[in-house]
Amino acid sequence: MSSFSDADLILPPDGRQSPAALAIQRGVRRHFASLGAVTLCELTLASWRRADVMALLPDGRLTIVEVKSSLADFRADGKWHEYRDWCDSFSFAVAPDFPLEVLPEDAGLIIADAFGAEMLRAAPAHPLAAARRKAVTLRFARAAAGRLHRLADPDGAAGLLD
């Protein structure tokens, strides 16, 4: 069932993000991992929007981080407020050279590169109702385990969509 050793196994990016966005994403995930939080990228929500990074904190709270690799990328997103409906807090993550003054002050702010990240402004909390948090957590768990299963047995798990 395997043609290579564990040591060679590095999950490649899925090809949907630019190198700049991938570097920010990687640093953001490292930041959350250092807090004991797990993260999932490109999680499709019930609204069919896709969260760049969804973090599940040790206490069960959910936070969404939208990665903006350029000013144009930020300006093209007029609907970021909608992410609040699916998380307990929301932040933007940008590279160190991003013009920070354009970013809304009512969202968290993370500065990231490929090696780590720093939270420059804490994300305001807007706790989800318990039923919604339960539904998003279930979606998170299903996406994560489904992806692992598809990696282990692509034919057997093909029916498990995110």
Place this chain on the structure above:
Amino acid sequence: MSSFSDADLILPPDGRQSPAALAIQRGVRRHFASLGAVTLCELTLASWRRADVMALLPDGRLTIVEVKSSLADFRADGKWHEYRDWCDSFSFAVAPDFPLEVLPEDAGLIIADAFGAEMLRAAPAHPLAAARRKAVTLRFARAAAGRLHRLADPDGAAGLLD
């Protein structure tokens, strides 16, 4: 960040199971995938016992499947009742040539090979209290996403234990 293409990426087994157990596990996971359920193998519970297969059903119910690759393997496990504390239902999964008469009738029974599985006896339901189900679901989500993160960035996610 990648040295091979997606097409080559098959997650190898982690080396803790025998080939016979792996075949059963693979078929069991396929069975649950066909029901729209995601599964995770070798999930360590809060009791420090490890579930061979934990399935998360689309409605959020959790079921544990213990794989018994031989009669000796079954007889060595005197504590399977304890798994009930961490799931809404419990089953054994065995190969087609296993002596079924030794298996307890108050547990579910799945016959599996590497290509699929059949539920021979439905697992009796013993619903978890909501708080416990929430905790186990969180553990499931953390283990799945942590494993994915370690695959994508072994150094960055090293601190995320199951």
